[in-house]
Amino acid sequence: MFEREYDVIVVGGGHAGSEAAAAAANMGCKTLLITMNLQNIAQMSCNPAMGGIAKGQIVREIDALGGYSGIVSDRTAIQFKMLNKSKGPAMWSPRVQSDRMRFAEEWRNLLEQTENLDFYQEMVGGLVIEGNKIKGVKTSLGVEIKSKSVVLTNGTFLNGLIHIGEKQFGGGRAGEKAATGITEELVTLGFESGRMKTGTPPRVDGRSLDFSKMIEQPGDEQPEKFSYSNMTSPLKKQRSCHMTYTSPLVHDLLREGFDRSPMFNGRIKSIGPRYCPSIEDKINRFADKDRHQIFVEPEGWNTVEMYINGFSTSLPEDVQFKALRSVEGFEKVKFFRPGYAIEYDYFPPTQLKHTLETKIIDGLYFAGQINGTTGYEEAASQGLMAGVNAALQVKEKEPFILKRSEAYIGVLIDDLITKGTEEPYRMFTSRAEYRTLLRQDNADFRLTPKSYDIGLATEQRLKRMEKKEKESSNLVSFFKETSISPKEANPVLEKKGSSPMSQSGKLFKLFARPQITLEDVITFEKVKEYINENNLEQEILEQAEIQVKYAGYIEKEKNNADKLNRLEDVRIPENFDYSKLKSLSFEAREKMSKIKPRTVSQASRISGVSPNDISVLLVYMGR
Template sequence: MDFNYEIIVIGGGHAGCEAAAACGTLGHKTLLITMDMNKMAQMSCNPAVGGIAKGQIVREIDALGGHMGRVTDDSSIQFRMLNRSKGPAMWSPRSQCDRMVFSDKWRETLESIEKVHFWQDSVVDLILENGEVKGVVTQMGIKVLAHKVILTTGTFMNGLMHIGSFQMKGGRISEPASYGITEKLFSAGFRTGRMKTGTPARVDARTINFSQLSEQKGEEGFYKFSYLPGSNRQLKQRSCYITYTNSTVHKVIHSKLSESPMFNGTIQSLGPRYCPSIETKVVTFADKDMHQLYLEPEGENTVEYYLNGFSSSLPMETQFEALKQVAGLEEAVYFRPGYAIEYDFFDPTQLQPTLETKLLKNLYFAGQINGTTGYEEAAAQGIIAGINAALAIQKKAPFVLKRDEAYIGVLIDDLITKGVDEPYRMFTSRAEYRILLRQDDADQRLTPKGFEIGLASRERFDLLQEKLYFRDGLIQFMRQLSIKGKDIDEYLLSVGSTPLNQGIKLIDIISRPQVKLADLVSVLSPLNAHCAVFPANRREEILEAAEILIKYEGYINREKLMADKLKRLENIKIRGKFKYETLHTISTEGRQKLAKVDPETIAQASRISGVSPSDINVLLVLLGR
């Protein structure tokens, strides 16, 4: 075996897989070191990808040339577009997946990339010289040298699981923890901490009384994650089911709170606010008599179900006693109980926008090591770390996405600017430019960037150009086509819209909120004839792209104007220009936060919690001098 590589990726989770794929695709000899090659991109928690804001991230990863979207489509057993009752800026794709197929597809994907190599082992040490990372040492005692190292260790660094008073070392149930890296980096000056997450029990479907549950079916239609053509839900589609806790369930939980590690002081780590354990729910929302639970299939053919909404670290007996009181689960049998897990992370303000660390050159962090939670957030960091490690070797400019360009840009800027005081999860509310960052236009925003650096393929770029050609041609056609009442009044009345009293251009009719472009194709012969030349497998996608652009043109242009104004501050570089501790005209908190983060630009400085507008004005005045 050759123990010299250009890039080493440590960890085969969602971040590690995207990082390794990006490095290999960009032409660099990459070694992916993981403890279990049979669990590539393992879905440790729920068997689903996407959701509010997370679905937008997956489409962005795909648009750049990443793989999570395609793997999700190939392993999907249920697809839904969430928030369809709201505007398109809020639409978020989500897919239930067969987690076994998902992992297998990821391994197939990585093995198809010639430059990606594998080694099954655990990394216990980093080789450091003169403030740079030079390689790693594995548990087997093997030294592997590399120009760049990407750490994507998930929940494995000093991982400790809790089920009541029972504790078990490990990064995931039945899998060992990783030791040595935290200690090495702490000695090198890194700030580290502990975080906590949890997962619920898994249920045997043969023992569930489905007649007591509400069925939630998936959607049909053209929607999927990847912009590339190909498989679209080829697996058998399966339903999810809804049930609820009740006051009896809550009484059982309350009676045993003293045995919960999160309530008796055993766990001191930072836990997720937006995905709380069931014991946290019943305490925090004591006025609620019930909480919704989802039973989600783990695969196409398995009887294993994931009990979404009932994460817990309570003793096993207490979990099962409480669940017996839930409708449909009275006689349920379980594969394993829920558990909480504590693990090490590093303060992400110690990172550059490229995800390279500030303290050590050539070392990158991606995923839960940065204090995030979620497969999608991890994969987004992985692809950015992988891209930047490769570009640095090529001596090219770093690849950094701005907040108005991608949710991925919002995610990374939040991490490196604000840090984390709980596991970070992406929401649409975190983005200032939601109308610009829609799930439908991620290809338009990011595929040219991915193509320019060599990650997105020519096929992907050409598909984008084809879509834009037909979309823009359609919009121009509708600007010119005049419509009279006799052609369309019947349809307008049927959807509750005002009939025409004179002829108008078709584009003005599309602007009406009740009107759907897809409906008009069947109503208006000239429009139908124009759309007949569209590629059959992309017709709905093109129609939707045109309709969104027409209906939301004013909002889109307004957000672009706002973003352009703020970009002026993004272009004012300040790193290395100030000794913040000497600037006594800035508030004490402002000086401390600016010195800690060492922002790249004035715009980044303005987003630091504790830095006031008057502090920013002082910096601008000093720059003027």
């Protein structure tokens, strides 16, 4: 039934698995994607949205590298918003509301159009291993499929257990069975496993809601898009979301069910996502608040189904229903299905290398929620990186590792590998030391050339990026070289409350003033002429504005990154014996022996490793 031997087998067809399969196949590897249900490829199991704070930067990075998430998000979006526009550009984060059904369909279409990619629907129940090397997988029907590498992206399916009140049943998500066998086999091989929890809110019938009692939340007036490619276009029309609030009455009704809550009666023992708590967790932890926001998000263009963001719960369905009916606008609500919590197995990611290959089994990679992360975007980025590195290993080429100063994806993977996680990990802008460098607007500048070099990003993408980089750089040079007179500048300066010019000065210096915006500068005749002559698009103007306004911050952050990257160049031998360094603290010896940092810089980020321990290490290594 199958090829004699695949280069890469990807297990699981969620966001991580889809990106992994696409990346490996696009890099020329014969790839097989095995999933339990081919109808649910890249299913949005939770909220129908992509992007958001820091997550939007990750989607842009995936797109810049040649992944599909940005393209699919654009093609299936029903609303676009650039979040945090009131703050500096390092904080701007794109987000789309998605059409859930079309999202999965578009992913399936793109994957089916990808050369070198085969599909098979079945459960993988075991691995084929010889010595410490992966050789393939075993399906639940007993079929062995051989492969040079395997990427596990099992999501919430490994021994998944769904909780609704006092009821519990096996499942990877609502209506789908759990995956068994893999956890047990990996544990016998020496892997450490754990349990995590996540949850989802009820889905309701939009026809039963009174939106006139809610606050409308429309998309941006001038929507942008995720993908840097010319394969997508900004939205011409959008669907609104709506917002309402819980109340003391709603909280009291929810509390009535706490004695039947699996969260509070000890039935759920695992840890859920700190930054996306259930509604019962919120009213318990923040007892002083008499209301919480609820966002009503449409599931698509043509469906009446609504996702109730902010009301994630595992309380009994009758309690969920009674409480939700007391929310303003929900007085006549009809359920499509109740919310639930799900517990699942994960493997602490300190057991991985920076390539996402396991330290115990060569050629075996983990990506997504199996590594303890939460979120489509975090999963997709890991999938892409695992797929890329599996392909590079098959081709006997150098691995592809992104530094913390190069991408949010680099921060994400380094955090997981170096620090591990005991609760579902999600990305925030605050986790990145170099967020002024890692903006959503410049991900293509940062990553497309690197991706082209390894054979993933296309030449067309590279040329598009180079054209954008050249045009924005030329525009910045124009601002630096072009003078403007007080006569032309002062009317605008006075209008904006900025001190007038007494003599001619460069446009760059004028533009750098905090009160002066892009809209002000393009009113000057010289600037208008330059833009028209060169036929510059809006993204070029915005890129130049950021480079002018934040030149000092960007330069300072680059210098800081360069200093710290010197420690990245001090490599530690793979089988280094830390026990012989008696001057190291016991904790440092223990943790570095377990994590096996690649560089001194990574060692410095391990929890419990002190600056003194790093000094000892540097002295020993002749630095």
